[in-house]
Amino acid sequence: xxxxxxxxxxxxxxxxxxxxxxxxxxxxxxxxxxxxxxxxxxxxxxxxxxxxxxxxxxxxxxxxxxxxxxxxxxxxxxxxxxxxxxxxxxxxxxxxxxxxxxxxxxxxxxxxxxxxxxxxxxxxxxxxxxxxxxxxxxxxxxxxxxxxxxxxxxxxxxxxxxxxxxxxxxxxxxxxxxxxxxxxxxxxxxxxxxxxxxxxxxxxxxxxxxxxxxxxxxxxxxxxxxxxxxxxxxxxxxxxxxxxxxxxxxxxxxxxxxxxxxxxxxxxxxxxxxxxxxxxxxxxxxxxxxxxxxxxxxxxxxxxxxxxxxxxxxxxxxxxxxxxxxxxxxxxxxxxxxxxxxxxxxxxxxxxxxxxxxxxxxxxxxxxxxxxxxxxxxxxxxxxxxxxxxxxxxxxxxxxxxxxxxxxxxxxxxxxxxxxxxxxxxxxxxxxxxxxxxxxxxxxxxxxxxxxxxxxxxxxxxxxxxxxxxxxxxxxxxxxxxxxxxxxxxxxxxxxxxxxxxxxxxxxxxxxxxxxxxxxxxxxxxxxxxxxxxxxxxxxxxxxxxxxxxxxxxxxxxxxxxxxxxxxxxxxxxxxxxxxxxxxxxxxx
Amino acid sequence: xxxxxxxxxxxxxxxxxxxxxxxxxxxxxxxxxxxxxxxxxxxxxxxxxxxxxxxxxxxxxxxxxxxxxxxxxxxxxxxxxxxxxxxxxxxxxxxxxxxxxxxxxxxxxxxxxxxxxxxxxxxxxxxxxxxxxxxxxxxxxxxxxxxxxxxxxxxxxxxxxxxxxxxxxxxxxxxxxxxxxxxxxxxxxxxxxxxxxxxxxxxxxxxxxxxxxxxxxxxxxxxxxxxxxxxxxxxxxxxxxxxxxxxxxxxxxxxxxxxxxxxxxxxxxxxxxxxxxxxxxxxxxxxxxxxxxxxxxxxxx
Ligand SMILES: Nc1ncnc2c1ncn2[C@@H]1O[C@H](COP(=O)(O)OP(=O)(O)OP(=O)(O)O)[C@@H](O)[C@H]1O
Ligand SMILES: [Mg+2]
Numbered sequence: 053x054x055x056x057x058x059x060x061x062x063x064x065x066x067x068x069x070x071x072x073x074x075x076x077x078x079x080x081x082x083x084x085x086x087x088x089x090x091x092x093x094x095x096x097x098x099x100x101x102x103x104x105x106x107x108x109x110x111x112x113x114x115x116x117x118x119x120x121x122x123x124x125x126x127x128x129x130x131x132x133x134x135x136x137x138x139x140x141x142x143x144x145x146x147x148x149x150x151x152x153x154x155x156x157x158x159x160x161x162x163x164x165x166x167x168x169x170x171x172x173x174x175x176x177x178x179x180x181x182x183x184x185x186x187x188x189x190x191x192x193x194x195x196x197x198x199x200x201x202x203x204x205x206x207x208x209x210x211x212x213x214x215x216x217x218x219x220x221x222x223x224x225x226x227x228x229x230x231x232x233x234x235x236x237x238x239x240x241x242x243x244x245x246x247x248x249x250x251x252x253x254x255x256x257x258x259x260x261x262x263x264x265x266x267x268x269x270x271x272x273x274x275x276x277x278x279x280x281x282x283x284x285x286x287x288x289x290x291x292x293x294x295x296x297x298x299x300x301x302x303x304x305x306x307x308x309x310x311x312x313x314x315x316x317x318x319x320x321x322x323x324x325x326x327x328x329x330x331x332x333x334x335x336x337x338x339x340x341x342x343x344x345x346x347x348x349x350x351x352x353x354x355x356x357x358x359x360x361x362x363x364x365x366x367x368x369x370x371x372x373x374x375x376x377x378x379x380x381x382x383x384x385x386x387x388x389x390x391x392x393x394x395x396x397x398x399x400x401x402x403x404x405x406x407x408x409x410x411x412x413x414x415x416x417x418x419x420x421x422x423x424x425x426x427x428x429x430x431x432x433x434x435x436x437x438x439x440x441x442x443x444x445x446x447x448x449x450x451x452x453x454x455x456x457x458x459x460x461x462x463x464x465x466x467x468x469x470x471x472x473x474x475x476x477x478x479x480x481x482x483x484x485x486x487x488x489x490x491x492x493x494x495x496x497x498x499x500x501x502x503x504x505x506x507x508x509x510x511x512x513x514x515x516x517x518x519x520x521x522x523x524x525x526x527x528x529x530x531x532x533x534x535x536x537x538x539x540x541x542x543x544x545x546x547x548x549x550x551x552x553x554x555x556x557x558x559x560x561x562x563x564x565x566x567x568x569x570x571x572x573x574x575x576x577x578x579x580x581x582x583x584x585x586x587x588x589x590x591x592x593x594x595x596x597x598x599x600x601x602x603x604x605x606x607x608x609x610x611x612x613x614x615x616x617x618x619x620x621x622x623x624x625x626x627x628x629x630x631x632x633x634x635x636x637x638x639x640x641x
Numbered sequence: 642x643x644x645x646x647x648x649x650x651x652x653x654x655x656x657x658x659x660x661x662x663x664x665x666x667x668x669x670x671x672x673x674x675x676x677x678x679x680x681x682x683x684x685x686x687x688x689x690x691x692x693x694x695x696x697x698x699x700x701x702x703x704x705x706x707x708x709x710x711x712x713x714x715x716x717x718x719x720x721x722x723x724x725x726x727x728x729x730x731x732x733x734x735x736x737x738x739x740x741x742x743x744x745x746x747x748x749x750x751x752x753x754x755x756x757x758x759x760x761x762x763x764x765x766x767x768x769x770x771x772x773x774x775x776x777x778x779x780x781x782x783x784x785x786x787x788x789x790x791x792x793x794x795x796x797x798x799x800x801x802x803x804x805x806x807x808x809x810x811x812x813x814x815x816x817x818x819x820x821x822x823x824x825x826x827x828x829x830x831x832x833x834x835x836x837x838x839x840x841x842x843x844x845x846x847x848x849x850x851x852x853x854x855x856x857x858x859x860x861x862x863x864x865x866x867x868x869x870x871x872x873x874x875x876x877x878x879x880x881x882x883x884x885x886x887x888x889x890x891x892x893x894x895x896x897x898x899x900x901x902x903x904x905x906x907x908x909x910x911x912x913x914x915x916x917x918x919x920x921x922x923x924x925x926x927x928x929x930x931x932x933x934x935x936x937x938x939x940x941x942x
Binding site (some may be wrong): 159473474477478480481482483484485486488489492493495497498499500501502503504510514 | 699700719720723724728729731735736737738739740744745748749750751752754756757758761762764768771772775811812815837
């Protein structure tokens with residue numbers, strides 16, 4: 053830092069010479085790294101088995117990553133060649149946050165071991181080394197020059213980040229590829245964490261949160277966003293390619309099943325985002341459209357529990373049937389209510405969601421017409437068979453055996469890709485602009501010539517049919533459909549509240565937001581067993597906290613970020629403002 | 642100003658009446674706007690000017706009366722009115738706050754473009770061409786009002802005066818034959834007001850008739866070929882600037898002095914209306930000053 057700016061008297065929270073502070077961070081980081089090669093506890097009762105010397109496992113791997121991460125950021129302070137890109141402005145914040153990640157993982161591990169097992173005696177020397185090492189690194193980081201006077205300055209991105217140096221196009225693409233691969237590995241690791249090892253998953257979350265935060269304050273996310281917008285098509289293809297590699301990286305049926313379910317809820321959340329995020333219509337019964345699609349597909353699947361057990365549509369026809377059924381319901385619900393203002397729609401959709409579930413529950417032939425087989429649902433839905441490719445059996449692809457869920461994962465990925473393309477294209481068009489205009493000010497929108505009812509109905513119907521599309525696949529993935537999951541709020545996704553929370557948490561109006569939101573909300577209760585009973589409470593808390601500190605959601609729409617944080621303008625090249633008389637002369641001409 | 646031999650009416654409103662429960666906000670107003678004309682609409686606060694605009698543009702369904710544009714009766718649906726060729730701005734700015742300046746104007750193009758959901762999803766050459774044409778037209782309009790350098794800014798971040806200009810550009814994007822401006826200079830400083838005056842003339846020169854509500858009398862009398870004065874929902878006088886400016890009933894209505902046959906005020910009319918004496922006028926002027934300072938626009942104070 054001193055090299056950047058020698059004039060200001062710079063002091064940290066802790067009064068130490070700068071050279072000492074830097075050395076402390078580096079030494080602490082090295083100690084943390086070294087500790088992960090030692091035993092942390094003597095029994096293998098703690099998840100991950102941290103008893104070995106020389107081979108890190110579980111939380112130790114996470115701590116190792118955190119230690120390396122901290123060391124790299126510490127080295128940027130010496131202007132080590134080749135690392136400048138990591139911390140372009142030589143700021144303090146990313147170093148502090150990186151050492152926070154190491155500190156959090158180390159201390160969380162040590163405390164978890166002591167609490168889970170019987171007190172401090174359970175700790176082996178390695179645990180003490182990691183605790184002390186990471187503390188030294190954190191103290192050293194806090195002795196670095198203060199970024200500002202308040203605590204907030206430590207966690208916000210500084211303004212003086214220089215623009216990225218020009219690199220050739222292939223280099224930019226390489227960066228995107230590398231970053232996407234890293235994201236895949238991080239994500240796959242998270243999904244792969246043993247569900248019994250809640251501790252490991254919490255450590256993972258700590259590392260990811262602080263790590264991402266550090267990268268953000270270093271300005272790397274902004275740079276990546278610029279790169280992404282310059283190579284939009286390439287970046288999107290890379291993201292999908294990475295997702296397609298997931299079943300190969302994490303080649304395990306349980307995790308592939310998790311992956312499919314995440315894709316299903318993410319896709320449905322993206323569809324809901326058209327309705328809620330773009331058009332601003334509050335739909336509280338959206339999950340019913342997923343149900344309509346799933347039931348439609350189940351009915352024509354050829355299952356012997358289906359009312360039409362003789363009928364077996366090919367998948368493309370089943371897909372269209374599911375979409376069409378959801379579309380019809382969407383129009384039926386939307387047509388009478390979309391003429392009214394917002395609140396009515398929320399109430400009606402809430403009612404529709406429940407009516408759907410209760411009707412399906414009762415259409416068993418005794419309390420209603422026989423169509424859905426009541427609470428038992430339609431089970432034994434046969435596996436899909438597309439062009440002779442049987443989704444139910446394993447296939448060898450490039451030396452890797454892909455099981456049933458991996459097959460469905462890849463199918464669902466295609467559907468997700470379709471929905472992403474639909475979302476992007478619709479949003480960036482005349483119709484998408486009219487949706488946003490309606491969200492912003494319906495009266496002004498109609499006065500600009502937009503037929504409010506018509507475009508709202510299109511949004512509603514499109515959202516419904518996309519949910520129906522996802523439903524057709526989910527029916528086959530889960531072997532059976534039954535009324536239980538299609539409720540407003542419940543402890544298992546998908547339910548309408550879950551989907552809504554995914555959209556709002558992730559970031560309304562964006563593509564990545566709902567996908568990320570749905571993944572997080574699905575994965576957290578899955579991996580953190582103790583959270584399951586308190587899921588709704590945790591949702592509520594997370595929403596309140598997020599709305600307080602980041603109301604635009606995790607992934608901010610450019611637009612919404614500006615809305616909530618008043619950073620001024622979009623990221624356009626600055627131009628000198630012409631003088632204000634231009635308007636006069638132009639107009640007078 | 643432009644005196645054509647046979648003026649063709651663009652807007653014809655006849656017998657427009659708007660009642661809210663017991664309140665008659667607009668009472669049987671007739672108004673014609675001819676092509677190439679700038680018509681001013683004045684009246685004290687609460688006279689029903691904005692309500693009249695809302696009746697013209699279909700935001701309100703008038704209780705009685707009919708509105709026709711170029712000879713065709715307009716259905717009271719805002720989007721149909723706009724696609725017929727009447728565009729408007731709002732007294733309390735109603736931009737799409739979280740859209741960019743350019744996107745705001747693009748939304749204004751809505752009725753003049755056709756691309757639906759399918760063409761947006763398939764992105765054929767037709768779609769691209771239409772989108773490019775819309776952008777070009779929108780940029781042209783932004784240049785016209787002098788905001789092209791801010792095309793990528795969020796409209797909510799524009800200063801007040803520019804927001805009003807942007808509303809005009811957005812309205813013009815629908816290629817209207819008649820533009821309704823509701824207090825376009827409210828909240829502007831004198832220079833900006835001058836610029837807006839030039840802007841309205843330039844709009845008229847593009848062949849768009851303009852009907853403008855304004856409280857700034859110098860602005861309106863400079864600008865308008867004809868001025869109509871609305872008082873308590875009724876049209877009091879209509880004529881050239883000179884005629885309306887000189888009409889003592891108008892002055893009285895603004896100053897709040899009762900006069901013979903004051904519209905919409907039967908009880909007051911029954912009371913013998915006293916001639917406005919010098920002392921009374923001074924009193925009234927004071928009252929007017931007080932009421933205008935409480936008026937919500939705060940124009941030209
Ligand atoms: N939606 C409504 N419901 C009930 N009353 C209304 C409604 N809209 C307007 N009014 C009433 O109609 C009258 C005319 O209001 P309007 O807004 O048209 O006045 P205006 O001439 O535009 O005044 P200003 O110069 O202050 O803008 C007012 O008394 C107002 O309170
Ligand atoms: Mg008004």
